[in-house]
Amino acid sequence: MQDFLAGVEPFKRLSLSERQRLSAVSRERRYSKGEMVFRTGDPSDAICIVKSGRVHLMKFLEGGQASTTCVMTSGDTFCCLPALDQKPYPVDAIAATDSIVVRIPTSSFQTLLEKNPVFLKDSLCLFCDRLRQVEHKSCMAYDSVEQRLAQALLTLSKKFGSTIPLTKHELAELASTTVETTIRVLSQLKKQGIIKSSRGSTTIAKPQLLEDLASS
Amino acid sequence: MQDFLAGVEPFKRLSLSERQRLSAVSRERRYSKGEMVFRTGDPSDAICIVKSGRVHLMKFLEGGQASTTCVMTSGDTFCCLPALDQKPYPVDAIAATDSIVVRIPTSSFQTLLEKNPVFLKDSLCLFCDRLRQVEHKSCMAYDSVEQRLAQALLTLSKKFGSTIPLTKHELAELASTTVETTIRVLSQLKKQGIIKSSRGSTTIAKPQLLEDLASS
DNA sequence: TGCCTTTCATGATAGGCGTCATAGATTCCA
């Protein structure tokens, strides 16, 4: 397992012995598709790293709508926030596919933060990235669904490459819209040759045109 | 000036001598209403603290719309992000009123981060708060203008109390909508007795009802 | 004081998008 951690932020720059100690106290856990990995208000006894599969960070609104804020795949760390400041983390994490998640006890994480300034700095940088990402989406309410979907697809393509293995429903949750509208908009993009679409996946055919749409 | 820093996160827990050294290298600068304090892509030679006045963190979209992501008032620190990871900060900061801003050189900030683990930890906590705030807004696109305005007013009331000294135009930018719609929605809330409204300010009369609206 | 800008306000109109209904195509699973 320390091999796995060697490729994961913010653990990359830990010493071998530190990683080994961390591995010794960590636990792997399997989640089936649809299972909750973390629930709003849970006591945060561990920080989580996706080892395989796909986990979505989501918000559920009172109206019943679901909004996905972040798609986590192999090597992505989440639920660090409450481990740092002991405050609740207001999101739900759900396994979007069968997944394996590595759980590192909060206490071990905190010990490392206190003892290892380099680790603290790397954690800080990881947060800066996350903050930048989220702030980037903060003016989303102004954008049309087409723009929001274009942005979502482009963001996802950094993770998955040009073919994005998400259903239309999952894309809808990322763009904070409905399945029907998502399908309609993507159909238009398909007609224009900008994307290809099939059951359970969408392929970006013309990234440049999609970027134009995203920022227009 | 070290007295001022003593009340500002993340500087509160610095020693007196550390604050004095920081004060010695800091500079105060006045900005007139409408002036740019920080521009997207600026080299980040300093982190900023509002000493008096009001500074808005904004995004300008290609369509010409402006969206305010954050309202900073006395004691609020901003532009820390690029000082931490040397990456660009994709927002514009504009003085919404005549303002005084304290500028601390990035290099001094970085030195402190490296030498003082407590300061690093406090900075980290400050970021956690910011991240939580921004993530909270991430499903905004689902909400109606009424909900977004209600949320904006409630957030602002934590800073300003029940009377919020912003124009309808500024509220519109916070809710990512137009002035006209803002005025129409607020007129309705006024008729229902939930708020009072006058030139340049809005007063929350019934916070509970507003919260119900915000989360419905 | 008078002009000009800003703020607030209201109406008409059109388009975007949510909602509801229907249905074919795939996949899953008992």
Added chain:
DNA sequence: TGGAATCTATGACGCCTATCATGAAAGGCA
């Protein structure tokens, strides 16, 4: 293998909200 569930797709309808236009009231400035 057959039925249920999921995914994709399309149409009709109506509301929300952006846009454009107009105008009154308040404040700033010469």
